[in-house]
Amino acid sequence: MSDPHIHTPDDGRGRRQVLVDGRLVKRVVYADTRRGLVRYHDDPPKVDKHGKRIIVRTRRGKVEVLPL
Template sequence: MSSTKAETDYFAQDHVHTVDDGRGARDVYLDGFKVNHVTFADTQLGLIIAHHDPLEIIPGTERLDSHYAWGDVRVEPKLVDVGE
């Protein structure tokens, strides 16, 4: 799949978060509630795309089913418990 310069510029913005953007694991909150399995978040648009929880496969495919949701989106670095 090829991407245009506009797509590349959009996904390079700080307010756009994807699973493979190289910025590490993050927690995503929608209207103050943590959302699991988020694959895309735009904090300016207030939009997330997340897989259903529990995970569901689209019948006849190997793709995970997902949904869109809108609201107040906050993205924070995931806190890692290093243990002692």
Template sequence: MADHIHTPNDGRGQRDVFVNGNRIDNVVWADARGGVVWFCPAPVRVAKRKDIIYARRLRGTVEVVARG
């Protein structure tokens, strides 16, 4: 996988994801180069008329920082 793509299970440890300087929780997928983040807003819920978890997309300046 490319170095600019981040997922919770990619084996690179825990990280914090920031979009335009705001920390985002429950991130499913982040592309630091493309400026796109998919996340599940709290509380996590099921999408209407579908059996999938509701997720949203954010765009902006994405920064991924390793937790110390």
């Protein structure tokens, strides 16, 4: 198990809601509550100009992770 402040979809702790500065963020792939960092995909996902990768965006602020 990883550090308790790092959350990913495959860490085995179930589904959760992620809030950044009180606003819900969907399609989160990484959240770090200690550093205040969230990485997420757009909805619908966007592909880079070469068509090889999905674009991942980063948001910073007060991160809260709540169980569903």
